[in-house]
Amino acid sequence: MDRLKKAMIIANPSSGKEEALDHIDRIEDVLSEKGYQVTVSQTEKELDATHFCMDACKDEFDMVVSLGGDGTLHETINGMVDQHHRPRLGIVPLGTVNDFARALNIPLDPEKAIDVLHSDQTTRVDIGKFNDRYFVNIVAIGAIAEATYEVSPEQKTRLGPLAYVLEGIKTLASDNSYPLDVEYDGKKWSGESLLFLAALTKSTGGFEKLSPEAKVDDGVLHCYIIKKVNLIKLGPIVTSILRGELKENDAVEYFTAKKVRVSSEEALVTNVDGEEGDRLPVDLEVKQSHLEVIIPTS
Numbered sequence: 298m299d300r301l302k303k304a305m306i307i308a309n310p311s312s313g314k315e316e317a318l319d320h321i322d323r324i325e326d327v328l329s330e331k332g333y334q335v336t337v338s339q340t341e342k343e344l345d346a347t348h349f350c351m352d353a354c355k356d357e358f359d360m361v362v363s364l365g366g367d368g369t370l371h372e373t374i375n376g377m378v379d380q381h382h383r384p385r386l387g388i389v390p391l392g393t394v395n396d397f398a399r400a401l402n403i404p405l406d407p408e409k410a411i412d413v414l415h416s417d418q419t420t421r422v423d424i425g426k427f428n429d430r431y432f433v434n435i436v437a438i439g440a441i442a443e444a445t446y447e448v449s450p451e452q453k454t455r456l457g458p459l460a461y462v463l464e465g466i467k468t469l470a471s472d473n474s475y476p477l478d479v480e481y482d483g484k485k486w487s488g489e490s491l492l493f494l495a496a497l498t499k500s501t502g503g504f505e506k507l508s509p510e511a512k513v514d515d516g517v518l519h520c521y522i523i524k525k526v527n528l529i530k531l532g533p534i535v536t537s538i539l540r541g542e543l544k545e546n547d548a549v550e551y552f553t554a555k556k557v558r559v560s561s562e563e564a565l566v567t568n569v570d571g572e573e574g575d576r577l578p579v580d581l582e583v584k585q586s587h588l589e590v591i592i593p594t595s
């Protein structure tokens with residue numbers, strides 16, 4: 298007899314509009330219909346999602362569904378990376394930005410995202426390594442990296458992704474540049490920089506078209522160094538970000554790489570998928586096609 302398939306729902310009751318618990322029954326129904334025996338694990342605090350997901354890997358679950366915002370998803374994925382057995386990942390986004398879901402064309406409406414769990418279609422996705430943790434969207438270094446901490450929960454609810462865009466533009470305009478050394482695949486860039494970005498997917502930080510050339514399984518980091526410029530050139534940079542043409546801007550150094558090391562004489566803070574990361578220096582690397590994510594049937 299075939300082994301019974303096992304699925305775990307990792308739900309963060311505090312995510313988004315605190316609606317996770319309202320969706321659990323429907324997700325359980327869909328998964329049971331597909332023949333899964335379902336376990337529901339509710340998070341209570343930071344890193345619970347990571348530990349639940351590690352358990353699911355060890356117990357050879359076939360599927361893990363992240364029901365929450367990007368924080369929950371990020372923690373879930375951290376529990377999966379480098380495990381011998383990695384379950385398929387289903388995503389039901391409840392957060393404000395939901396970059397990863399956007400990049401994979403997973404609907405942002407939770408009800409519609411739950412329908413996607415019916416799908417048998419999956420895609421392999423790259424994972425970024427940042428020192429000894431992992432990311433799925435973006436690493437930002439510079440003043441903008443702190444922008445996401447400054448967005449209040451009220452602003453997030455009211456403005457959605459736009460809150461990040463507005464904060465980001467505000468910090469760019471504040472002209473905080475830093476000396477930066479960026480070493481990548483045997484090359485080196487040194488200079489004054491306003492912002493360094495390393496993106497894995499095309500939609501990052503609420504900017505829908507920040508890195509349009511990025512594919513989720515291309516095995517490289519798409520890196521943008523926004524150099525120090527005088528105020529007059531900031532407008533065109535912002536326009537190029539919104540148009541998805543950042544790499545064409547004169548003030549921007551663009552490259553792709555598998556490994557990047559970023560250092561500075563200043564202990565700059567970093568932002569990793571919207572969360573505070575280690576101070577510089579940091580090492581970034583791509584693990585190609587490391588995750589298998591359930592996506593809408595094409």
Ligand SMILES: Nc1ncnc2c1ncn2[C@@H]1O[C@H](COP(=O)(O)OP(=O)(O)OP(=O)(O)O)[C@@H](O)[C@H]1O
Nearest residue numbers: 311312313340341342343365366367368369392393
């Ligand atoms: N029961 C809980 N109560 C409060 N916080 C929790 C709970 N369970 C987990 N957390 C923490 O909440 C953090 C934020 O969750 P998540 O990102 O899913 O929601 P969100 O903040 O609404 O989403 P977004 O950041 O996209 O707006 C998680 O990284 C986790 O550490």
